[in-house]
Amino acid sequence: MLSRTADNLFWMARHIERAENTARVLDVAHRSSLLPLDMEGTEAYLWYAPLNITGCAAGYEIKYGLARADTVTLYMALDPDNPSSIYSCLKSARENARSVRGAITSEMWEVINATWLELNRLVSRMQREKFPDFFDWVKDRSHLFRGVTLGTILKDIALSFVKLGTFLERADNTARILDVKYHILLPSVHDVGGAADYYQWGALLRSVSAFEAYRKIYRDGISPRRVAELLILRDDMPRSLHACMNEVEAALIDINGSSGREARRRAGEQHAALHFGLIEDVFSQGLHEYLTDFLEHTDLLGREIGNAYLSRRDHFETIPVRGSMQVQ
């Protein structure tokens, strides 16, 4: 497969997944904002969380200053100036898809193109109270894209690059959501099990569609350790770090090729750490430290995938020795 094609497939999937995750993060913030403010703090405090999770706080502050519900929502959902807004992600996904129309099925293209056309129609008539519906719509379109992809595309490496993009992005997002909310998972000065904590944990679980799964698996009160365990180590939880790295590793094995050796090694290492990890060790390292470490590794893995497959490499040059990079 052409490197540029693989690059576009990978980013098409990442952009769609990112749009979905941004919708999830905003949705939770909206739900939380319905709580009495003293449970979470000031409005600004509450609305910094989504900005921090998606890493666009700096851009926001330049434009709007203090975090406010309406402007944060607008900036993260519809602002074309924000490269990680839902609008920008869906636009980029469509441009990626357009560049590789020959490599995706016409059904996939139609979903992405129709999403883009519909988005432009929605943007012009968006009102505040319509945002929850909008977030649901974004999630639906993302689900539809994945369903159509699995239902129509040939199971060759094109699909592997789509999966790679989807799950790398999802792992990154779940880790970020957890990291920004980690303080509520630590024993707090409030009574553990208080109403606010309960609500926050619930919101966190809901934002990654894990509330029902939690109920099913644990059947008792929400505890920080279990929430972390579910979202980090359980491989049967579709948005957990472990489940995502399962898919990333499998995709890399399918793609294969001599140049991907280092990417496969890194993915295998990250996967093994999750596969054999214990939640006690996560907490003794410190959840924040653990997640920071995970995000760093995920970023490095993403770069390595870029080097190995997505950029233009002239293999008539000798392949550089990568042994020196192996110590982490």
Added chain:
Amino acid sequence: MNAKPTKNYFNEMRAEDGAVREIYRRYADWLADLPDGTLERKCAEAELLFRRLGITFAVYGEAAGSERLIPFDIVPRIFGAGEWRRLELGLKQRVRALNAFLHDIYHDQEIIKAGVISARQVLDNVLYRREMQGVDLPNQVYAHIAGIDLVRVAENDFYVLEDNLRTPSGVSYMLENRNTMMRLFPELFAGHAVEPVEHYPQMLLETLREAAPTHVSDPVIVVMTPGSYNSAYFEHAFLASQMGVELVEGQDLFVHQRKVYMYTTDGPQQVHVIYRRVDDDFLDPLAFRPDSTLGVPGLLDAYCSGNVVLANGVGAGVADDKSTYLYVPEMIRFYLGEAPLLSNVPTWRLSEQDDLKYVLAHLPELVVKEVQGSGGYGMLVGPTSSKAEIEAYRQRILAEPATFIAQPTLALSACPTMVESGVAPRHVDLRPFVLSGKEIRLVPGGLTRVALSEGSLVVNSSQGGGTKDTWVLED
């Protein structure tokens, strides 16, 4: 030469007495039985279909990246099998002669030695590529894909308007138009034996395989596009996916030891045939325009070494230039020893004093074109232009007369077309696509372009023209 009258045109559906011609009879009956509002509804459906599929083209001069639909007309244009067979023979003959001409002028130049065409006409043409002199191409084919624009002026009279031998486009519309018609009107196809065109991509693939360097048994073929902002990008992507080959941009290719490779996820892979939709000028910054970022450094060198074949070949433009066009009937006699089956439109060369004088005196009745223009840009249609426009154009001609040709305003035939007031005749042309490999092939039909405003003769999509499905009925 005298200009022909433009008022009387050939109506392809109705004879002069208003009776429906035999070939349209079934369609006309079907149309007459259609409940009111059905066609309008189908039009809306077609538009939605095209928009959702993203069958759009970019219009130069509008905001960057803006996409528009080419208006699709839902009334088919119909040819009979006999009519088509005559056209087919004429098209094959013409393309055979054009390829023979290109091979000749890049080798021994017999046609110049014989005095049929002047050395100046060929060698001073900016589209003549010195680099190609003496380069041997497989099957001696330069124009693998030719789009020959035809207009009809009477029942049995067709003129060739121009030959497109560089990167002719539009074939994806021919295919999508058929596809759309079959989705919208399955019952019409059940009642008519319409010759299929769907196998065009397969035919193109065969042609490209035959074009491969002779020593390569299983060639790697790619389609090369200038990128997703090109006006015909949809078509490039469409053809690549229909043929099951990679769609590459210049940045995806590199040259190593005079061979061309593409960057893949599994390392470099050699490429043998490039169906390029990039103009000569932009192909190779080392050989042509140094500022081109669309091309591949060293590509021309690899091509001239015989390690890769470009379709169409470099330098084919010298044969489709509007001033060379005048000589095509002579080429057919010279190379094939045959009488031309398709005629040229009578043409004045403004480089000739007498022609220039006549044309300047008759501008309001003529069509004037730039010799190297294409796409309907920069042409004057005398009868539909204002006095001021004509005078402005006169100044352009006087500044550089040799860069223009003029033709009578042809009475293009008209076909029934869906317009606001209902179904009414509108002027059309036809672009069949002729493929040259070891043999010459074409699918029955082509792209019919239609001028949607009443009386208009400009069918180019860039100028507001639309397209129609073109049917050739089996006997």
